[in-house]
Amino acid sequence: MENVFTPNIYYRRSCFFPAMRINAQKFWGSREGHINHQPICAVLSGVADVGVSSSQFEDFSVTNNGTNGGELKINVKVSGARTRAIFDDVFDKMVAEAQPIPGFRRVKGGQTPNIPRDILLEVLGPSNVYKQVIMKVINSTIAEYVEKGGLEVSRDIRVEQSYEDLEEMFEPDEKLSFDAVLQLQ
Structure with missing residues (x-):
């Protein structure tokens, strides 16, 4: 079984995932590797939706x-830590770009000191902030x-859920899950 390699069939040409590339190079460098090997693809009949694989990244x-x-077609589950980090980043940028907040003075350098986050969120509009955050998360x-993954895809991303559904599910410290469809090139 050590000489069996699984090609990535999502490309137009077969290639190996990075973790398998080292083993593949050892194999192709040996005398056995000089034989012409064709990628093998199998089709199972009577089995529904076999092509499910999972990838674990640091925060999703x-x-x-x-x-x-x-x-x-992919399903993405983003951790609460990542949603919080993106929320804080987007929120801070929106606060810095916002007009002066009524009732609060700016200090030197244009900073808005010690304004509670919930007041800033209401002034900026929670829907507007959440929309920006959800777009950046996706x-x-x-x-x-x-x-x-080394994939070649077009810039067109189609998210299966509506924005309203994602906004209802979104909380900065909670997991966010969405389905997306990528166009392979």
Whole structure:
């Protein structure tokens, strides 16, 4: 079994995942590797949705629900720590760019000192803040998944849930889960 390698079939040409590349290089460097090997693909009949695989990253996990005509369907679960970090980053940028808050003076340098976060959230509009945060969560997690997986996809991302559903589920310290469809190139 040590000479069995699984090619990545999501590419137009077969290639190996990074973890298997080292073993593949050892194999192809040996005398056995000089034989012409074709990638093997198997189709199982009577089994529904076999192509499910999962990838665990530092702050999120991605489950591959299979491909369909050049589309890769994935389910992404983002940790509460990552949603909090992105929320804080987006919120701080929006506060810095906002007009002066009525009833609070700015200090030197244009900073707004010691304004409670819940007041700032109401002034900026929770829906507006959450929309920006959810967009950044989706874009950053999918970009990291595509980069680390070495996938070639188009810029078109289709999220299966509506924005209203995602906004209802979103809390800065809670897990966020969404389904997305990526267009493979």
